[in-house]
């Protein structure tokens with residue numbers, strides 16, 4: 001984008017001096033606009049990955065701390081079982097109730113979890129505040145189904161992690177061979 005911005009600035013001078021036409025400049029300008037959009041997409045993607053990374057790190061840290069984290073982490077063990085095959089039941093119920101899709105932020109093992117050596121297979125993160133009406137409803141549904149979950153509230157000490165509900169058991173470290 002920087003390179004193209006220079007090209008456009010140079011062409012602008014040529015236009016000002018009457019050497020090229022406005023139409024000739026506009027094709028360079030269009031190329032610059034398109035590069036700007038690509039850059040913006042890449043920046044959004046990087047931000048999203050950074051959020052995912054922070055979430056995974058917080059999950060790991062809070063779950064590893066053996067003593068209950070009290071007001072920041074709600075832990076429900078249920079029957080200790082959840083697999084991605086159980087997700088449609090939950091998302092369908094959510095859609096029926098709230099007329100929108102379940103806001104899943106991490107579905108199973110992601111590249112972020114993989115790169116951090118964390119096992120997030122058969123685990124799903126949902127971008128809902130556990131204390132919002134939707135979050136409370138989802139937790140009640142999970143408890144009715146005996147599905148284990150970890151609910152992270154917003155005020156996590158030392159981490160600006162978005163509140164979310166992690167469905168499934170806590171992430172464990174991946175075996176070296178699986179990395």
Ligand SMILES: [Zn+2]
Pocket residue numbers: 059106120123124125166167
């Ligand atoms: Zn998670």
